[in-house]
Amino acid sequence: MLLVCFVVKHFYKTDTMAQAAQKLPETFKEPAVSEKLAGEFGLKPDEYKHILNILKREPTYTELGIFSVMWSEHCSYKSSRHWLAKLPTKAPWVIQGPGEGAGVIDIGDGQAAVFKMESHNHPSYIEPYQGAATGVGGILRDVFTMGARPIANINALRFGDPSHPKTRQLIAGVVKGIGDYGNAVGVPTVGGETNFHAAYNGNILVNAMTVGVADTDKIFYSRGASVGQPVVYVGSKTGRDGIHGATMSSAEFTEGDEDQRPTVQVGDPFTEKLLLEACLELMKTDCIVSLQDMGAAGLTSSSVEIAAKGEIGLVMDLDKVPMRESGMVPYEIMLSESQERMLVILKPGKEAEAFKIFDKWDLDYATIGHTVERRYLTLNMYGRTWCDIPVPPLVDESPKYVRPTAAQPKPATLNPQHTALPAGGLVEALKKIIACPDVASKKWIYEQYDPIVRGETRYGPAQADAAVVRLDGKQKALVITSDCTPRYVQANPREGAKQAVAESWRNITATGGKPLAITNNLNFGNPEKPEIMGQFAESIEGMREACLALDYPVVSGNVSLYNETNGKAILPTPVIGGVGLIDDARKTVGLAYKEGDTLLLIGGATTHLGQSLFAREIHGTEAGDVPPVDLKHEKQTGDAVRTLIEAGLVSACHDISDGGVLTAIAEMALAANIGAKLDGPEIAAFWFGEDQGRYVVATSTPEKITAPHITLGKVGGTALMGVEIKTLRDLHEGWLPNYMAGKN
Amino acid sequence: MKSVVVVFPGSNREKDMADAIERTSGMRPTLLWHKDTEIGKPDLIVLPGGFSYGDYLRCGAIAAHSPVMKEVIRLAKGGTPLLAVCNGFQMLVETRLVPGALLRNTSLKFICKSVQLRLDGTSSTFTSKMKKGDVITVPVAHGEGNYVVDADTLKALNDNDQVAFRYLENINGATDNIAGVYNETKTILGMMPHPEDATDETLGNASASPFFEGIASVLR
Numbered sequence: 001m002l003l004v005c006f007v008v009k010h011f012y013k014t015d016t017m018a019q020a021a022q023k024l025p026e027t028f029k030e031p032a033v034s035e036k037l038a039g040e041f042g043l044k045p046d047e048y049k050h051i052l053n054i055l056k057r058e059p060t061y062t063e064l065g066i067f068s069v070m071w072s073e074h075c076s077y078k079s080s081r082h083w084l085a086k087l088p089t090k091a092p093w094v095i096q097g098p099g100e101g102a103g104v105i106d107i108g109d110g111q112a113a114v115f116k117m118e119s120h121n122h123p124s125y126i127e128p129y130q131g132a133a134t135g136v137g138g139i140l141r142d143v144f145t146m147g148a149r150p151i152a153n154i155n156a157l158r159f160g161d162p163s164h165p166k167t168r169q170l171i172a173g174v175v176k177g178i179g180d181y182g183n184a185v186g187v188p189t190v191g192g193e194t195n196f197h198a199a200y201n202g203n204i205l206v207n208a209m210t211v212g213v214a215d216t217d218k219i220f221y222s223r224g225a226s227v228g229q230p231v232v233y234v235g236s237k238t239g240r241d242g243i244h245g246a247t248m249s250s251a252e253f254t255e256g257d258e259d260q261r262p263t264v265q266v267g268d269p270f271t272e273k274l275l276l277e278a279c280l281e282l283m284k285t286d287c288i289v290s291l292q293d294m295g296a297a298g299l300t301s302s303s304v305e306i307a308a309k310g311e312i313g314l315v316m317d318l319d320k321v322p323m324r325e326s327g328m329v330p331y332e333i334m335l336s337e338s339q340e341r342m343l344v345i346l347k348p349g350k351e352a353e354a355f356k357i358f359d360k361w362d363l364d365y366a367t368i369g370h371t372v373e374r375r376y377l378t379l380n381m382y383g384r385t386w387c388d389i390p391v392p393p394l395v396d397e398s399p400k401y402v403r404p405t406a407a408q409p410k411p412a413t414l415n416p417q418h419t420a421l422p423a424g425g426l427v428e429a430l431k432k433i434i435a436c437p438d439v440a441s442k443k444w445i446y447e448q449y450d451p452i453v454r455g456e457t458r459y460g461p462a463q464a465d466a467a468v469v470r471l472d473g474k475q476k477a478l479v480i481t482s483d484c485t486p487r488y489v490q491a492n493p494r495e496g497a498k499q500a501v502a503e504s505w506r507n508i509t510a511t512g513g514k515p516l517a518i519t520n521n522l523n524f525g526n527p528e529k530p531e532i533m534g535q536f537a538e539s540i541e542g543m544r545e546a547c548l549a550l551d552y553p554v555v556s557g558n559v560s561l562y563n564e565t566n567g568k569a570i571l572p573t574p575v576i577g578g579v580g581l582i583d584d585a586r587k588t589v590g591l592a593y594k595e596g597d598t599l600l601l602i603g604g605a606t607t608h609l610g611q612s613l614f615a616r617e618i619h620g621t622e623a624g625d626v627p628p629v630d631l632k633h634e635k636q637t638g639d640a641v642r643t644l645i646e647a648g649l650v651s652a653c654h655d656i657s658d659g660g661v662l663t664a665i666a667e668m669a670l671a672a673n674i675g676a677k678l679d680g681p682e683i684a685a686f687w688f689g690e691d692q693g694r695y696v697v698a699t700s701t702p703e704k705i706t707a708p709h710i711t712l713g714k715v716g717g718t719a720l721m722g723v724e725i726k727t728l729r730d731l732h733e734g735w736l737p738n739y740m741a742g743k744n
Numbered sequence: 745m746k747s748v749v750v751v752f753p754g755s756n757r758e759k760d761m762a763d764a765i766e767r768t769s770g771m772r773p774t775l776l777w778h779k780d781t782e783i784g785k786p787d788l789i790v791l792p793g794g795f796s797y798g799d800y801l802r803c804g805a806i807a808a809h810s811p812v813m814k815e816v817i818r819l820a821k822g823g824t825p826l827l828a829v830c831n832g833f834q835m836l837v838e839t840r841l842v843p844g845a846l847l848r849n850t851s852l853k854f855i856c857k858s859v860q861l862r863l864d865g866t867s868s869t870f871t872s873k874m875k876k877g878d879v880i881t882v883p884v885a886h887g888e889g890n891y892v893v894d895a896d897t898l899k900a901l902n903d904n905d906q907v908a909f910r911y912l913e914n915i916n917g918a919t920d921n922i923a924g925v926y927n928e929t930k931t932i933l934g935m936m937p938h939p940e941d942a943t944d945e946t947l948g949n950a951s952a953s954p955f956f957e958g959i960a961s962v963l964r
Contacts, residue, residue: 179854183885184795186756270754270798360779362753450856450885452941453793455760458948472759475946586946 022319024382025327030061041068047399054393062330062379062386067394069297069335070304073561076398079527080559083540087554088547093516094555100221101142101293103555104214105517107581111471112216113478114148117156117209117521117577119560123264124206128173132206133181133267134339139210140185141293144276145342147220147283148212151454152469153182155192155208156482156521156575160201162437162739167196170204171445172740177267178208179448184269185276189449190460190467193482196437199490202565207521207558209577211480213471220283222292222302225310225345229289231303231369232351234358235275235341239324241265242298242337271340271363278361279342285357287350294341300334302343304377308395310345316369318381330379330386345371405537406530411491414610414624421684422618426662427721429618429688431731433659434666436617440735441670463671464590465510465655468582477585479513481578485658486571488626491611493535497542497574498629502692504578505550506655509638510695511588512645513580515550520557520576525569527561535572536561543574549631552578589645591671593652593698593715599676600702600709601661603637603694607685613659614688627691634693640707641695649705652698660688661712664696666720670729675720678713745963747773747788750816752807757793757830757940764940765790768953769960778812787963788825789816791832793885793938803846803888804834813839825869825963826932830886833924833934842925842934843901844893850917854887858949860912861923861937865905868930873958879912880951882937889936890917891925901925908933 031037038048041064051059051067059067069075077084089097095112096104102116120135136153143150155178160167182189187210242265282288290310292302299321307314318333346354351367358365372378377394379387422428433439441462451460451467458468458477466481483504489496501518508515520543525532547553563570582588593599609615610624644650652672654664662678669676680686698715699705718725738744747765751758758775766772773790776783783789796807807813817839820826828836834846849855863871863878874880893901898920901907909924916936924935939952 176853183854183856184754184756184798186794268798270795270800273754273756273795360777447857448854450854452856452883452938453756453760453885455757455763455941455944455947458946470946 022323022326028329033058033061033064038064038068041065042072043068047071050397054397055389060386062334063389065331065335066300066387066389069300070394071398075297075301077559078399079401079403079561080522080536081400082402083537086540086544088544089553089555091517091551091553094553095216095219097555098557101145103517103519104146104219105555105579106216110216112214112219113211113579114143114146114214115209115211115519115577115579116142116556117207117482117519117575118142118558119521119523120206120208121204121523121560121563124174125204127264128170129177130264130266132174132177134265135206135208136178136181137267137269137272137339138295139208140187140272141295143210143212144279145220145291145293146214147218148214149280150187150210150212151456152211152467152480153187153189153208154467154480154482154577155189155206156484157192157194158200158205158486158573159196160204161198162196164201168740174206175445175448181267181269183450185273186453188451188453188457190451190457190469190480194442194445195486197486197571199571202568203563203570205523205570205573207575209482209519211478211579218283220288220291222290222305223309224290225306225312225371227312227371227373229348229371230346230351230367231314231316231371232344232346232354232365233321233341233368234344234363234365236268236271236338237322237324237364238333238336238338238341240328240332240336243332243335265337265339267339274361274363275340275342278357278363282354282357285353287346287354289345289347291342291344294343296337298335298337299343304391304394306343306345307375307377307391310371311375313372313374313376313378313391314369315372315378318368318379320366320368322364322366330381334379403527403533404530405534407534408493408531408538411625412623414615414621418615418619418621418623419609419684426682426687427723429614429684430662430666430721431723433613433617433663434728435731435735436613437735438613439659439663441733442736443733444736444740458585458588459511459590464588465507466513468511468585468588470585475584475586477582477588479508479511479580479582481507482575483507483578484573484575486573487622488611489539489572489574492626493538493572494542495626495628497539498546499626499692500574500576501543501546501550501552502629502631502634503655503657504576505552506638508578508580509642510653510655512642513582513588514642515552515578515580517553517555518576518578520554520574521560522557523560523563523570523573523575525562525564532569539572539574546629546631550635587646589650589653591652591654591668593668593672593674594700595674595716597651597698597700597715598702599665599712599715600697600699600705601694601712602641602697602707602709605686605710606689606691608689608691609685612688612690614684629692637693641697644697644705644707649701650697650699654696656694656696657690660690661696662687666728668696668698669720669725670732673725674715675717675725676713676715677717678721680712745769745771745788745960746786747790748776748783748786749773749790749792750776750778750812752778752796752810754796754798755792755794755831757938760938761790761792761940764943764956767943768956776812778810781811781815783815783819786824788827788959789819791828791835793830793832796831796835804831804838808835808838817841820932823931827870828934829938829940830936833936834888836934841932842927843897844891844925846888847890847892848888849890855915856883856885858883859915859937861909862912863908864910865908865926868926868933869962870933870955870959872962873954880942880955881949882939882942882952884915884937886936891922892919904928909935
């Protein structure tokens with residue numbers, strides 16, 4: 001039936017978009033408002049009292065719903081705002097820092113990169129396919145709302161232990177959801193990361209990032225609306241899906257919360273594609289004042305944001321909202337998180353021109369209200385007023401907490417016995433590490449994503465340390481990566497967060513790119529617990545240090561708290577999405593070294609194995625402190641490596657991270673399908689230590705490399721350390737498909 | 745060469761195709777919105793990849809009935825060369841301009857990776873710069889690329905040399921490894937893989953450039 005309606009809609013669309021007047025069901029009565037109900041909506045007693053003070057009366061049910069989502073952790077950042085203010089957000093190339101839909105940086109030639117990362121953790125755990133799909137949809141809209149054409153998607157995924165009974169099904173659903181959405185919209189998914197840890201058993205992380213490109217003089221903001229302008233709704237019809245989604249994302253899970261499935265939205269990538277093209281076409285005209293996508297908290301947050309930033313009010317006639325279901329009431333319309341919808345403030349008199357474009361793309365639209373001087377959000381429907389609340393206090397007086405913090409306990413010291421090589425020596429350790437879930441090839445995942453659509457991808461998944469995507473019609477390219485090593489952050493939040501920023505910077509550097517700015521996605525547990533808030537605060541401090549030292553500001557971000565199930569928190573996971581630039585895509589280098597190359601280690605040797613994959617996979621311990629990040633060393637080494645790449649002296653480069661030098665070389669060997677002969681001490685720390693600020697560089701002209709280095713060996717043959725590449729490949733690429741097939 | 749790439753709601757590889765044709769022929773194709781039924785007299789019509797109408801009914805099924813398709817079918821039947829790639833190929837089988845159907849991949853998963861294709865059916869508008877047996881490396885990106893025909897049709901396709909490309913490794917379950925087929929007169933070619941995404945040395949793969957150069961040299 002649905003399909004039939006769909007076909008009819010697209011071929012026999014009527015001229016008018018007006019819908020038949022809806023009638024309020026006679027039996028409908030808004031539930032009575034009380035402090036208890038406010039509590040069920042996630043509002044604390046003090047917060048409810050403050051609402052009463054603002055309004056000088058009891059809110060209506062609709063108004064309470066609006067306050068509760070606007071003041072949810074998800075929308076108000078009430079626990080994190082205090083700390084986020086510490087992050088460095090400025091640089092000469094930053095056009096727009098945090099506070100808009102996405103961050104904007106200048107990339108020269110009158111163009112800007114527009115990007116952000118956002119989580120969809122709770123929905124993806126409840127309903128992995130739709131949760132992940134709508135996560136991609138939401139972040140795409142954040143970017144194209146600002147006038148940018150999305151050119152790349154990246155995702156950072158964290159799943160529970162592979163042995164947990166839900167993990168397999170969650171991977172399958174999330175990956176299919178991301179793929180089906182991004183592939184259909186036609187934005188390449190060029191990279192990402194996937195980790196496993198028992199701490200995510202009841203709370204997976206799905207963080208999606210979109211990077212878009214816009215002209216610097218054609219960037220659109222949610223600010224700028226003024227009095228007397230039409231408020232236009234465009235996109236999918238509003239249904240009852242996703243009501244109170246923002247509130248759900250601001251609470252812990254308990255067992256049985258799978259029943260919250262109705263709060264998960266359903267995605268439609270086809271409508272997203274139409275909306276994307278229609279918006280970009282409309283942006284070429286002179287019709288738009290401002291626009292905002294209806295993401296979390298839907299029509300509520302988008303309308304309130306436009307009103308707050310424009311310092312105006314909105315009067316909306318909700319009868320005119322295109323609706324998917326009959327008998328909907330204002331509470332449902334305002335809190336629905338139906339996907340693929342946009343709120344646009346048009347210049348008066350430009351309606352016809354805009355509507356012609358919406359008609360071309362077969363989108364639903366309606367003028368649902370207008371802007372007014374009185375700074376209130378006024379909602380009318382069925383001939384009466386359901387909501388009339390002042391906008392400034394709704395936004396400015398949202399709660400803000402400086403929650404107590406507690407120091408993280410120091411991790412146990414690494415037992416020296418746990419630095420010993422296993423019986424089979426280096427080779428045995430390598431075989432185990434390249435086949436362990438965190439390091440094993442993610443081909444099973446990324447072959448379900450289209451990383452090449454648009455025809456500009458130089459390096460996609462697993463080809464280089466970061467994805468390299470050319471700008472249309474140019475050789476210039478953006479370099480994109482996402483990074484976090486949660487076990488480091490757990491052991492030492494400050495150093496771990498510093499490491500995440502440094503690794504992002506390093507990955508861009510390893511391709512030859514110049515790192516410019518980051519977005520962050522801060523996934524943590526319940527902020528009301530001092531130890532969690534302590535992790536958060538320390539992480540911010542670490543990030544701040546690294547951003548300042550590396551000249552790598554934060555331009556956008558997202559905070560996801562309450563990632564706990566039955567009181568058990570995830571590993572603290574502040575994911576860094578980095579963007580850099582290279583002036584010529586032909587100069588970038590990937591992982592695949594060439595026959596005859598010499599392999600050099602730049603950045604020094606190591607003796608440290610604390611928190612290493614070696615210690616975990618070979619000796620089963622998560623002990624020891626993290627490898628510290630010396631930011632001065634990081635910058636010096638990175639700048640030196642980038643200079644070598646720019647000079648054309650490097651044929652391949654790989655940063656050293658999980659699994660150390662030998663794992664890095666094995667990944668290069670697999671990318672090239674060529675072996676290598678290596679020299680070095682038979683010491684675990686040398687080959688598997690994860691000290692920071694280091695690179696493996698392959699060069700055909702080692703005599704020209706003046707940067708301090710250690711020579712590791714020479715490329716050639718079909719084996720690495722005596723193990724055939726084919727054997728390594730079977731181990732590396734075999735784990736995930738076998739696991740998904742239920743074979744291990 | 746005057747070429748037209750038809751854009752449907754949900755198409756998403758029209759840019760890749762237009763770039764590839766421009767790169768190899770020097771002339772940028774016209775992108776034609778599917779509601780514009782005036783095609784003119786192009787030398788080549790292309791139905792590009794993507795997810796027309798979201799692939800919601802059956803891949804390509806709704807697009808095959810789009811207003812512009814009447815004219816596309818008329819011109820193609822009159823001999824105007826028609827190249828249909830991926831979602832375009834799915835539309836093509838829906839219009840019956842070539843035989844067969846495209847089912848879900850046997851893995852039941854979307855597959856995007858580079859594959860090797862062997863050119864089998866030559867002497868067409870599309871292959872003047874390639875030889876029989878040439879192997880090119882080209883990406884695929886599809887969930888429904890499993891080409892199916894009955895035994896009689898398969899025999900006819902083979903007898904008439906209508907199988908253009910075969911996969912060296914069968915990635916999706918396609919009958920007889922078929923990746924692309926011609927109509928009887930070899931003026932229409934439908935194929936699942938994306939040669940347009942293998943025409944740029946800078947991106948590391950220009951394996952399919954001779955394919956497009958061949959088209960350009962015939963239709964110049």
